[in-house]
Every structure is written in C-alpha cells, then in structure tokens.
Amino acid sequence: MSEQFLPFSKPCIDQATIDEVVECLRSGWLATGPRVKRFESDLAKYFKKEVSNTLVLTSATAGLQLALQSLNFQPGDEVITTSITFAASANTIVQAGAKPVFVDVELETRNIDIRKVEKAITAKTKAILPVHFAGVPVDLDAVYALAKKYNLRVIEDAAHAVGSFYKDKIIGSFGDTQVFSFHPNKVMTSGEGGAVTTSDANMAKFISVMRFHGIDREAWNRNAKEGSQHYDVIAAGYKYNMMDIQAALGIHQLAHLEEFIAKRTKLALRYNELFAGWEELMLPQNPDYSSRNSWYIYAPLINIEKAKITRDEFMQKMKEQNIGTGLHYEAVHLYSFYQKTYGYKRGDFSNAEIISDRIVSLPLFPDMTFADQDRVVTAMRKIFKG
Numbered sequence: 233m234s235e236q237f238l239p240f241s242k243p244c245i246d247q248a249t250i251d252e253v254v255e256c257l258r259s260g261w262l263a264t265g266p267r268v269k270r271f272e273s274d275l276a277k278y279f280k281k282e283v284s285n286t287l288v289l290t291s292a293t294a295g296l297q298l299a300l301q302s303l304n305f306q307p308g309d310e311v312i313t314t315s316i317t318f319a320a321s322a323n324t325i326v327q328a329g330a331k332p333v334f335v336d337v338e339l340e341t342r343n344i345d346i347r348k349v350e351k352a353i354t355a356k357t358k359a360i361l362p363v364h365f366a367g368v369p370v371d372l373d374a375v376y377a378l379a380k381k382y383n384l385r386v387i388e389d390a391a392h393a394v395g396s397f398y399k400d401k402i403i404g405s406f407g408d409t410q411v412f413s414f415h416p417n418k419v420m421t422s423g424e425g426g427a428v429t430t431s432d433a434n435m436a437k438f439i440s441v442m443r444f445h446g447i448d449r450e451a452w453n454r455n456a457k458e459g460s461q462h463y464d465v466i467a468a469g470y471k472y473n474m475m476d477i478q479a480a481l482g483i484h485q486l487a488h489l490e491e492f493i494a495k496r497t498k499l500a501l502r503y504n505e506l507f508a509g510w511e512e513l514m515l516p517q518n519p520d521y522s523s524r525n526s527w528y529i530y531a532p533l534i535n536i537e538k539a540k541i542t543r544d545e546f547m548q549k550m551k552e553q554n555i556g557t558g559l560h561y562e563a564v565h566l567y568s569f570y571q572k573t574y575g576y577k578r579g580d581f582s583n584a585e586i587i588s589d590r591i592v593s594l595p596l597f598p599d600m601t602f603a604d605q606d607r608v609v610t611a612m613r614k615i616f617k618g
C-alpha cells in the first residue's frame with residue numbers, strides 16, 4: 233500500500249492565513265481583541281446581520297448552550313429536535329434545563345420531518361431546534377409557520393450550514409437564531425470556534441455577557457462617573473470567548489468560503505455522476521425547494537441489503553485501502569444517556585435508524601483532487617463488485 237492516507241476531511245489553510253496567525257502571535261495580543269472584533273464584523277457582513285447580533289465563541293456547542301439558556305426554560309419544558317445530528321444539539325437542550333423531544337427525519341434529505349413536528353408539539357413545547365444536515369437547509373418557511381402558530385422559538389443548528397442558502401437567502405440573514413461551527417472538519421474553521429446570529433437583541437446581550445464571566449462593562453460604565461478598570465458581574469457566566477489566534481484563522485477562512493463551497497460542490501456533483509446507477513448506494517437528495525448546499529459532507533447510505541456488507545465493514549475495508557471515512561451520525565436517541573434518561577429506544581424513529589445504520593461520509597474537502605476522488609470510487613468498486 234504505497235498511496236498516502238486520504239482523510240475524509242482536511243482544512244484548507246493558505247500562506248496568508250499562516251502569516252496572519254504568526255502576526256497575531258508577534259503582536260502580543262492573543263486572547264479576545266482586535267482580530268475577534270474584525271472577524272465578527274466580517275461575519276456580520278457575510279450574513280447580512282447587525283454586528284451587535286453576530287457573536288463568536290469558543291464553539292458552536294457554547295453558542296447552542298447560551299442561546300438555549302437565554303430562553304429561561306422551566307422544569308418540564310420541551311425542545312423539539314432531530315435524532316440525526318451531533319450529540320451537542322441534544323446535550324445543550326439538556327444543559328439548558330429542557331427535555332429534548334426527538335422527531336423522525338426524512339429519508340431523502342435526512343432533515344427533520346416537518347409534517348411530524350406539529351404532532352410532537354405539546355403545551356410544554358418552547359422551541360424547535362432543527363439541524364441543516366450536511367448543509368442542506370431545512371424547510372424554514374414551514375418551520376417558522378409552525379413557530380408562529382404555536383408561539384415557539386427557533387434555534388437553527390447551522391453547524392453544517394455556513395454559506396448555505398434557503399431559497400434566495402443565506403442562512404443567518406433571517407429568522408430567529410442560528411448557530412454555526414468552525415471546528416476543523418466543518419466548511420470553514422477557526423481551529424475551534426463558533427458563532428451565533430440572532431434577531432433577538434436580548435439574546436445577543438445575554439450571550440455577550442455570559443460568554444465572558446457574566447461581566448458587563450457597559451452597565452458599569454453607564455453608572456460610573458468616568459470609564460475605569462472596574463466592571464460589574466451581573467450573572468455567573470462562562471469562559472466561552474474566542475481568542476484572536478482563532479479569529480486570525482477565521483478571517484482568512486471566511487474570505488475563501490465561497491471558493492471552498494464551489495470546490496466542495498464540484499466534487500459532490502462529480503460523486504453523484506460517478507455513482508449514478510450504483511444500487512449499493514442511496515445518494516443524498518436535494519430538497520424540493522431552491523437552495524444552496526454548503527456540502528459539509530458527502531454522505532450516501534450503504535444499501536446494506538444490496539451491498540451485502542454492513543456500514544462498519546465498509547468503513548473498515550476503506551481503511552484497509554488507506555482511505556478515511558466519517559460517521560455522521562448514529563441516531564442520538566440510541567445513546568445510553570438518552571435511552572436511560574428519557575426512555576427512548578430502538579424502534580422509535582424508523583428513518584433515523586435506517587440512516588444511523590447505513591450512513592457514511594466519503595472524503596470531501598476543498599483541496600481534494602479528482603484523482604483522489606477516483607481513488608475513492610475505485611476502492612468502493614472493489615469492495616462492492618469484488
């Protein structure tokens with residue numbers, strides 16, 4: 233096996249980005265400072281959002297947690313979400329004091345099935361947390377119509393959807409609240425990091441205070457005679473502030489985002505062409521409304537009946553050919569915490585479980601070449617066709 237290992241994901245970092253990080257290190261200002269401010273203002277411009285309503289943090293998980301916590305749940309309150317997501321979507325609902333209520337997904341888009349959401353709404357439901365899975369936007373008109381009808385908040389888990397469009401609007405530019413991830417295997421990265429965009433000024437204020445120890449300099453300055461080194465602590469806050477070193481990365485990644493998405497799209501559509509007619513695979517489908525997919529992952533289902541091989545065996549056989557694959561995701565309702573705490577069990581959500589048992593993420597990243605991609609397809613042909 234002479235060929236190099238091909239990972240399923242790899243960040244694309246150019247020299248200008250490296251130079252900016254080095255400059256940041258030389259500047260002596262490493263923690264939250266001017267580069268974070270610049271990153272927030274660049275993001276606000278990209279998302280067509282007010283800067284005060286665009287907040288960066290240490291991760292999307294921190295953003296989800298604070299956005300949910302700002303809703304001030306009471307015991308017994310419920311938040312509707314999907315089981316086909318990263319555990320953080322549900323974990324943060326629990327951390328904020330609410331019960332995660334899972335709803336099944338559509339087999340084609342893997343997104344939450346809106347028709348089933350309405351049936352799950354109870355007097356205790358306070359919010360919906362849809363996930364734009366793989367970068368495919370959820371049907372937001374339908375989500376917001378339900379939210380309006382039942383007076384619910386909407387926190388969109390947009391960890392995969394940096395640069396995705398719903399109809400002709402970029403995710404983050406409209407609606408209630410969106411949370412983005414800049415983890416290294418996401419569409420763009422700041423090392424670790426995340427951002428929240430919200431139309432709720434109170435939520436933005438809550439997050440800006442809680443992400444840094446509950447410190448409110450503005451409140452203090454308003455009351456103080458002169459600006460000073462003093463500050464007030466108005467809540468027991470967290471340490472979720474982004475560093476300038478991270479923002480240095482993020483600023484340059486954002487500048488390349490359109491190019492990253494164009495490259496991902498080209499590769500994803502080429503996978504679709506190369507796999508056309510393969511009965512061992514069920515390819516990801518577009519929704520029936522217009523959209524732009526960020527193509528965070530290219531994740532077909534292994535048709536295990538036709539392929540006569542399990543998904544886990546498939547991943548192992550790819551590894552033996554020096555090719556990495558990813559698993560996004562096993563259904564969250566099947567994890568032991570969710571089974572034990574809320575009584576979820578196998579059999580609850582049939583589409584989620586079909587996906588959970590069959591989905592696999594194939595290599596896809598901006599610097600991947602067509603030759604890399606051909607290697608993946610050749611390896612798969614060997615596995616399926618002997």
Ligand SMILES: *Cc1c(COP(=O)(O)O)cnc(C)c1O
Pocket residue numbers: 290291292293294317318320321363389391392412413414415425426
């Ligand atoms: C990656 C991810 C998160 C968490 O993002 P971090 O920045 O790693 O905290 C949340 N939700 C989904 C759907 C994700 O894929």
